Amino acid sequence: MSAHSPTQRRLTPDEVARLVRASFGPGPAVADCGPLGGGGFAAVWWVRLDDGREAVLKVAPPPDARLLRYERDLCAAEARYFRLVAAHAPRVPVPPLLHHGADPAYGEWLVMGLLPGRSLADLAADGGVDDGPARFDSGVALAALHTVTGARFGYDDAHRPSGATWREAFGAMVDALLADAADWDVRLPAAPEWIRALVGRHAPALDAVRRPALLHFDGWDGNVLAAPGPDGRLRLTGLVDGERFLYGDPLMDLVSPLLLRKVEDEPDHPVLRGYRSAAPLDLDAAAARRLSLYRMYLYLLMVVEMPSRGMTPDSHPERHTDLADLLHQELTDLARD
Numbered sequence: 601m602s603a604h605s606p607t608q609r610r611l612t613p614d615e616v617a618r619l620v621r622a623s624f625g626p627g628p629a630v631a632d633c634g635p636l637g638g639g640g641f642a643a644v645w646w647v648r649l650d651d652g653r654e655a656v657l658k659v660a661p662p663p664d665a666r667l668l669r670y671e672r673d674l675c676a677a678e679a680r681y682f683r684l685v686a687a688h689a690p691r692v693p694v695p696p697l698l699h700h701g702a703d704p705a706y707g708e709w710l711v712m713g714l715l716p717g718r719s720l721a722d723l724a725a726d727g728g729v730d731d732g733p734a735r736f737d738s739g740v741a742l743a744a745l746h747t748v749t750g751a752r753f754g755y756d757d758a759h760r761p762s763g764a765t766w767r768e769a770f771g772a773m774v775d776a777l778l779a780d781a782a783d784w785d786v787r788l789p790a791a792p793e794w795i796r797a798l799v800g801r802h803a804p805a806l807d808a809v810r811r812p813a814l815l816h817f818d819g820w821d822g823n824v825l826a827a828p829g830p831d832g833r834l835r836l837t838g839l840v841d842g843e844r845f846l847y848g849d850p851l852m853d854l855v856s857p858l859l860l861r862k863v864e865d866e867p868d869h870p871v872l873r874g875y876r877s878a879a880p881l882d883l884d885a886a887a888a889r890r891l892s893l894y895r896m897y898l899y900l901l902m903v904v905e906m907p908s909r910g911m912t913p914d915s916h917p918e919r920h921t922d923l924a925d926l927l928h929q930e931l932t933d934l935a936r937d
């Protein structure tokens with residue numbers, strides 16, 4: 601059962617037309633529009649403008665929505681991500697940013713170009729689709745993103761976790777999620793102090809990461825767009841939804857594309873083959889330990905974000921149990937190491 605997330609506004613065509621007017625003034629107006637499914641955080645609509653262009657309107661949660669600590673100002677973060685990628689990793693397909701709007705009372709929104717293709721999640725629902733070439737391309741694209749280097753580790757703004765070292769930034773990111781869990785009364789499968797101590801015990805493994813690489817971090821199948829190329833095979837057409845970007849260990853970006861699976865178990869996965877065709881990728885024991893820390897982080901995040909998305913253990917018992925089990929398994933593996 602899906603829930604309507606309180607972070608996701610319910611837009612109407614009139615509101616879309618108003619936001620487009622606020623973005624372009626007397627310029628192009630809306631000829632047609634409709635909601636785009638697939639996301640769960642923001643409100644996202646496709647828009648056909650009367651000058652013939654096709655765009656996407658993405659509206660941030662209302663200013664009074666309760667969010668996790670790291671989710672502050674994600675609309676502005678996504679605008680920075682699109683600009684960064686266009687300037688420094690231009691071969692990675694991201695939409696052109698047409699407008700970043702902000703109104704103190706209403707909140708923020710983006711207007712961007714509509715990319716061709718459908719998400720891998722959407723395509724998979726058709727069944728029998730060979731998406732291997734598109735996944736290979738997404739590995740190549742991630743390797744290109746990772747050539748971009750940040751000024752520090754973690755998030756790039758002042759009010760979210762960051763640090764001069766990856767150990768410091770990652771520790772602060774875990775602490776922020778544990779503080780969110782406490783605020784939202786989220787039941788975790790282990791005591792927060794124990795999770796914090798476990799991360800502290802493995803922190804030396806993080807010191808191998810010396811360069812803050814640009815990470816998309818949310819490259820699950822819903823955010824990877826693909827369409828048939830000239831030979832009819834599915835190729836990458838977009839890596840969207842960059843609002844959660846940060847700087848850190850490139851390995852962290854391999855967790856979401858293999859969501860609920862293990863990178864170490866699938867060394868020939870097309871994403872990894874694509875990545876390796878463009879950059880070195882060593883999946884040794886040290887890498888496996890870091891991957892385990894990053895999966896632990898992602899499962900923790902997915903458990904902790906449930907109430908802010910309108911989901912509780914009572915309303916979504918299976919989701920909560922499955923994520924808590926996965927989190928518990930990673931914690932157990934890390935405790936054994």
Ligand SMILES: Nc1ncnc2c1ncn2[C@@H]1O[C@H](COP(=O)(O)OP(=O)(O)OP(=O)(O)O)[C@@H](O)[C@H]1O
Binds near residue numbers: 658823
């Ligand atoms: N520029 C674009 N061109 C084409 N399709 C897009 C574009 N931007 C977003 N989409 C589609 O709309 C969907 C929702 O957008 P997006 O993922 O940015 O929303 P979200 O609410 O932030 O999602 P999430 O819950 O993953 O955080 C995407 O999965 C993608 O399929």
